[in-house]
Amino acid sequence: MVRGESKNAPSMADVAALAGVSHQTVSRVVNGSDAVRGDTRDRVLAAIEELGYRRNKSARALVMRRSGRLGLLYSQPHLYGPSMLAASVHQAGQKAGYDIILSPVPHLEAASAERAIEALLDDAVEAVLLGVSHQSFEDLVVQLASTVEVVMIHSDPPAGVRSVGIDQYAGAELATKYLLDLGHRTIAHVAGPVGWIDARQRREGWLGALQDAGVDRGPEIFGDWSSRSGYEAGAELARDPSVTAVFAANDSMALGVIRALHEAGRRVPQDVSVVGFDDVPDAAYLWPPLTTVRQDFEPLGALAVEVATKAIDHGSVEVPPLLAPELVVRDSAAPRSGG
Amino acid sequence: MVRGESKNAPSMADVAALAGVSHQTVSRVVNGSDAVRGDTRDRVLAAIEELGYRRNKSARALVMRRSGRLGLLYSQPHLYGPSMLAASVHQAGQKAGYDIILSPVPHLEAASAERAIEALLDDAVEAVLLGVSHQSFEDLVVQLASTVEVVMIHSDPPAGVRSVGIDQYAGAELATKYLLDLGHRTIAHVAGPVGWIDARQRREGWLGALQDAGVDRGPEIFGDWSSRSGYEAGAELARDPSVTAVFAANDSMALGVIRALHEAGRRVPQDVSVVGFDDVPDAAYLWPPLTTVRQDFEPLGALAVEVATKAIDHGSVEVPPLLAPELVVRDSAAPRSGG
DNA sequence: CGTCCGTATGTTAGCGTTCACATCGTTTCG
DNA sequence: CGAAACGATGTGAACGCTAACATACGGACG
Numbered sequence: 001m002v003r004g005e006s007k008n009a010p011s012m013a014d015v016a017a018l019a020g021v022s023h024q025t026v027s028r029v030v031n032g033s034d035a036v037r038g039d040t041r042d043r044v045l046a047a048i049e050e051l052g053y054r055r056n057k058s059a060r061a062l063v064m065r066r067s068g069r070l071g072l073l074y075s076q077p078h079l080y081g082p083s084m085l086a087a088s089v090h091q092a093g094q095k096a097g098y099d100i101i102l103s104p105v106p107h108l109e110a111a112s113a114e115r116a117i118e119a120l121l122d123d124a125v126e127a128v129l130l131g132v133s134h135q136s137f138e139d140l141v142v143q144l145a146s147t148v149e150v151v152m153i154h155s156d157p158p159a160g161v162r163s164v165g166i167d168q169y170a171g172a173e174l175a176t177k178y179l180l181d182l183g184h185r186t187i188a189h190v191a192g193p194v195g196w197i198d199a200r201q202r203r204e205g206w207l208g209a210l211q212d213a214g215v216d217r218g219p220e221i222f223g224d225w226s227s228r229s230g231y232e233a234g235a236e237l238a239r240d241p242s243v244t245a246v247f248a249a250n251d252s253m254a255l256g257v258i259r260a261l262h263e264a265g266r267r268v269p270q271d272v273s274v275v276g277f278d279d280v281p282d283a284a285y286l287w288p289p290l291t292t293v294r295q296d297f298e299p300l301g302a303l304a305v306e307v308a309t310k311a312i313d314h315g316s317v318e319v320p321p322l323l324a325p326e327l328v329v330r331d332s333a334a335p336r337s338g339g
Numbered sequence: 340m341v342r343g344e345s346k347n348a349p350s351m352a353d354v355a356a357l358a359g360v361s362h363q364t365v366s367r368v369v370n371g372s373d374a375v376r377g378d379t380r381d382r383v384l385a386a387i388e389e390l391g392y393r394r395n396k397s398a399r400a401l402v403m404r405r406s407g408r409l410g411l412l413y414s415q416p417h418l419y420g421p422s423m424l425a426a427s428v429h430q431a432g433q434k435a436g437y438d439i440i441l442s443p444v445p446h447l448e449a450a451s452a453e454r455a456i457e458a459l460l461d462d463a464v465e466a467v468l469l470g471v472s473h474q475s476f477e478d479l480v481v482q483l484a485s486t487v488e489v490v491m492i493h494s495d496p497p498a499g500v501r502s503v504g505i506d507q508y509a510g511a512e513l514a515t516k517y518l519l520d521l522g523h524r525t526i527a528h529v530a531g532p533v534g535w536i537d538a539r540q541r542r543e544g545w546l547g548a549l550q551d552a553g554v555d556r557g558p559e560i561f562g563d564w565s566s567r568s569g570y571e572a573g574a575e576l577a578r579d580p581s582v583t584a585v586f587a588a589n590d591s592m593a594l595g596v597i598r599a600l601h602e603a604g605r606r607v608p609q610d611v612s613v614v615g616f617d618d619v620p621d622a623a624y625l626w627p628p629l630t631t632v633r634q635d636f637e638p639l640g641a642l643a644v645e646v647a648t649k650a651i652d653h654g655s656v657e658v659p660p661l662l663a664p665e666l667v668v669r670d671s672a673a674p675r676s677g678g
Numbered sequence: 679c680g681t682c683c684g685t686a687t688g689t690t691a692g693c694g695t696t697c698a699c700a701t702c703g704t705t706t707c708g
Numbered sequence: 709c710g711a712a713a714c715g716a717t718g719t720g721a722a723c724g725c726t727a728a729c730a731t732a733c734g735g736a737c738g
Contacts, residue, residue: 011723011724011725012724012725013724023724023725024726024727027725027726031726055724055725056723056724056725057725058723058724058725059723059724059725059726060724060725060726061725062723062724062725062726063724063725063726063727064725064726064727
């Protein structure tokens with residue numbers, strides 16, 4: 001911007017003066033009231049155009065006592081899932097006429113999350129969407145909910161909390177049953193870190209499917225969502241010849257497992273089958289292409305915004321059914337050989 | 340939030356009444372003025388605490404004629420780079436006392452980008468950071484810059500435009516020289532799509548390094564950043580036995596290339612070396628681990644915010660030097676065999 | 679033909695904050 | 709010891725908007 005060029009932004013009064021009407025008429029036009037005669041409206045519109053008028057949201061928020069803003073807190077912005085969630089919430093929010101404040105918290109310490117929530121509250125958001133499905137938030141939510149509308153994005157919400165989610169348990173079950181159907185009987189699990197709800201749900205889905213099939217649980221190793229941790233888990237699992245299949249709690253860890261298996265000379269999928277979770281865009285082009293469980297974040301974000309806006313408007317505590325994930329079969333899992 | 344529970348949020352006047360002072364004194368305390376006696380300040384602070392008072396940003400913005408907000412427009416929110424950029428800008432902004440409005444545009448059509456910018460302008464951002472290094476923005480920027488401060492995040496900015504960036508040319512040069520040093524003489528390039536500045540710069544870096552070495556340019560194929568397009572390019576390249584090295588313009592495409600090479604029976608790196616760009620977190624755990632060019636988004640975001648705030652405060656048009664990327668050597672590239 | 683009503687528009691107040699200035703008590707110093 | 713200076717606090721107005729009410733103008737109706 002060239003220095004000194006900008007005069008003060010035009011206000012309704014300026015538009016009104018130019019159009020030869022009162023500021024209230026301008027307000028009516030801007031807000032689409034039908035109590036304005038056609039030619040008056042046209043004059044006002046022309047004045048708005050000429051001055052480049054833009055309604056001042058701060059003034060509006062002040063007098064209406066509503067910010068028109070929704071906040072989304074999300075962790076792990078370096079991962080595909082959270083980023084997509086953010087994008088889809090943003091898009092859905094725009095469509096619903098809300099401004100969305102995206103608040104990524106890179107490292108999930110209680111302190112930084114709480115600071116981020118404070119910032120959101122300072123911004124007077126009308127609802128907080130919590131895209132942080134970590135245990136440490138379950139207490140926080142209750143207290144937060146007394147201040148502002150809250151929607152958790154969560155597959156296993158505490159009772160009475162507004163939430164939306166994708167069914168992580170069902171997804172894990174899908175993956176595990178698939179491996180079972182392929183004839184595998186020792187299916188290891190590389191779990192997400194303790195404390196993460198999705199990690200817990202995926203682990204329980206794995207456990208549940210095994211139990212339903214009457215199959216003993218395979219070894220399990222806890223990772224931290226990173227491919228590095230998957231690699232380390234894979235190296236350990238590779239030493240156990242009874243393991244013919246691995247279900248990893250996300251695609252990154254699955255990819256680390258695959259590398260470790262390669263290095264140990266165990267072929268995927270001929271010797272060991274691997275299934276991931278998420279279906280990141282690259283999953284289909286790994287070597288071998290990764291069989292995984294797809295979650296679709298588009299409808300999730302839209303649903304979250306919908307629930308939030310309903311909560312704001314009617315105060316309803318609606319918990320829509322969990323969205324269903326989907327198994328995407330590719331080459332990284334195959335029938336158990338030599339069985 | 341329990342319906343009907345909330346009274347109106349407390350205002351300065353409420354705090355003032357409780358503390359037995361005027362609203363102006365409360366204002367002074369909240370803004371850290373030193374012209375308040377210690378015991379008065381304590382009384383005010385206590386009242387703030389008791390009422391859970393929060394300063395109303397809208398009212399403040401209205402009277403100060405400043406929103407205290409910075410907007411970041413970024414495309415490709417599904418990719419690692421843009422997401423990290425967003426996170427780092429957000430963090431740096433917070434630290435600098437600005438609210439950051441993150442505006443991801445999923446599909447880069449002119450219409451949606453322009454709508455996103457309008458939204459940012461409606462939010463009265465004091466500066467727009469443009470994390471969209473696409474050609475189609477170069478015209479837009481000029482016009483936008485007459486309205487609001489603009490900072491491009493861009494490795495090859497138009498003259499006179501405030502910008503920050505990572506040196507894409509240098510990164511590509513690094514990668515190509517490395518392959519050259521390894522003895523490769525036919526180095527193919529899988530380029531990013533036409534129109535993207537980073538794609539252009541990386542391609543030119545490849546070209547430049549070859550030229551400097553007096554080596555003929557290898558085949559080049561244009562992808563679209565996706566692993567799918569990398570796969571398709573790789574399949575084509577695999578048919579050309581003279582190609583012993585491939586430099587892909589990002590890690591996703593590199594990974595697609597590797598899969599295609601695998602499928603064609605050409606070993607990586609024994610038969611063909613592959614180098615990517617970005618150093619996404621999974622790159623180190625692919626099979627084989629990917630040699631790539633790392634860009635660090637942390638300092639980039641911080642720099643962008645710094646330039647923006649300086650522009651707001653002093654109107655300076657500063658263009659700091661491009662940040663240097665770094666070659667990360669892993670296993671996917673090796674000396675040319677049989678040479 | 680005067681009254682009533684509906685439609686289009688204008689007027690006033692107030693949202694919660696900051697800024698500029700006014701006030702008041704207390705110290706300082708000739 | 710009185711005036712000046714300073715430090716702490718208060719008062720009033722204004723930012724740009726919307727809500728509520730007031731007004732003006734016309735046509736319908738008895």
